[in-house]
Amino acid sequence: MAAPAWLVKLGKIAAQDLAGTEAGEKVAKAIAAVVSAVIAGLLSLLIAVPSAFLHIPAVEVEEAANFMQAVKEVSETTVTDDDPEGVEIPWKEVTAVAGVLYHQDFSGVSEGEIKRLARYWIEKHEKKDKDVWYDEQGKKHVDIEIITWYTLRSMGEVLDELNFSKEDKEITFNYLRALNEGGMRPPRGWKAVPRQGWCWPVPGYDKARDISSAYGFRVHPIDNLPSFHRGVDIVAGRGTIVVSAKDGIVQTVGEDETFGRYLVIESGLYTFKYAHLQKVLVSEGEQVELGDVIGRVGNTGKSTGPHLHFEVKFLGEHQNPLNFF
Numbered sequence: 001m002a003a004p005a006w007l008v009k010l011g012k013i014a015a016q017d018l019a020g021t022e023a024g025e026k027v028a029k030a031i032a033a034v035v036s037a038v039i040a041g042l043l044s045l046l047i048a049v050p051s052a053f054l055h056i057p058a059v060e061v062e063e064a065a066n067f068m069q070a071v072k073e074v075s076e077t078t079v080t081d082d083d084p085e086g087v088e089i090p091w092k093e094v095t096a097v098a099g100v101l102y103h104q105d106f107s108g109v110s111e112g113e114i115k116r117l118a119r120y121w122i123e124k125h126e127k128k129d130k131d132v133w134y135d136e137q138g139k140k141h142v143d144i145e146i147i148t149w150y151t152l153r154s155m156g157e158v159l160d161e162l163n164f165s166k167e168d169k170e171i172t173f174n175y176l177r178a179l180n181e182g183g184m185r186p187p188r189g190w191k192a193v194p195r196q197g198w199c200w201p202v203p204g205y206d207k208a209r210d211i212s213s214a215y216g217f218r219v220h221p222i223d224n225l226p227s228f229h230r231g232v233d234i235v236a237g238r239g240t241i242v243v244s245a246k247d248g249i250v251q252t253v254g255e256d257e258t259f260g261r262y263l264v265i266e267s268g269l270y271t272f273k274y275a276h277l278q279k280v281l282v283s284e285g286e287q288v289e290l291g292d293v294i295g296r297v298g299n300t301g302k303s304t305g306p307h308l309h310f311e312v313k314f315l316g317e318h319q320n321p322l323n324f325f
């Protein structure tokens with residue numbers, strides 16, 4: 001099944017280029033640096049608010065596809081001779097309810113479970129139809145036919161039946177709103193859930209304690225110019241193993257002045273960059289699994305000490321890596 005149009009559309013929203021400024025002469029450069037720092041500071045205030053909500057999507061593309069398919073199959077069971085259209089169960093409502101019931105972790109929601117939930121949206125009706133007729137001998141016949149048809153329940157009715165509390169109902173409607181807005185944002189106040197199939201790229205190093213530079217605006221430690229940091233810097237001893245954050249395929253093994261020795265690994269709709277490596281231990285085109293050793297922490301490229309610069313892109317757009325772990 002193809003990715004839903006609303007998610008594909010999101011992916012097409014071009015990523016803003018928020019890179020730092022450049023200046024020619026020394027003086028101009030210094031002035032530009034000060035001015036830009038102020039502008040960047042102001043911008044970061046503006047941008048910090050929405051990006052705080054840029055957690056993992058309310059639902060992943062594959063998960064959404066599973067919901068659409070299973071819900072469609074249940075809808076099809078409501079087609080009868082008397083009602084050839086049947087009812088169309090809204091898959092986003094089913095997804096929102098599951099999102100709340102399973103705390104946004106869809107990994108354990110089977111197809112059967114989606115179908116069980118979807119059935120809450122349909123109400124079965126039956127009517128006995130009596131047909132009285134007389135044959136040629138004048139004998140009376142009574143035929144009884146049972147007519148069955150289905151109607152759609154509202155989400156409010158479903159939530160009542162599921163005994164959702166007032167708070168849970170509100171969360172569910174928020175969840176639905178998030179899905180209607182494109183699914184990239186989980187509902188307000190929700191945090192990213194650690195997902196199955198992801199692993200922190202530098203085992204043994206802490207995502208809170210060992211981050212020397214966070215995602216977002218900063219003054220670059222080497223050229224002192226304000227710039228947008230598109231990843232996180234994880235400080236670790238030289239030679240520490242770096243592992244693949246997800247199953248994927250090595251797209252690029254490269255080396256340049258900025259990133260030093262680096263790796264780009266593609267994993268479905270996600271792309272990961274691992275930079276400043278001392279050693280790269282995989283080659284282009286190689287398939288890697290979650291947790292496979294792919295390199296070693298180094299200090300190559302524009303770097304002030306051994307660390308891993310780690311970037312995550314979703315549908316081509318940079319994301320704060322910490323939102324996934």
Ligand SMILES: [Zn+2]
Nearest residue numbers: 231232233309
């Ligand atoms: Zn970095």
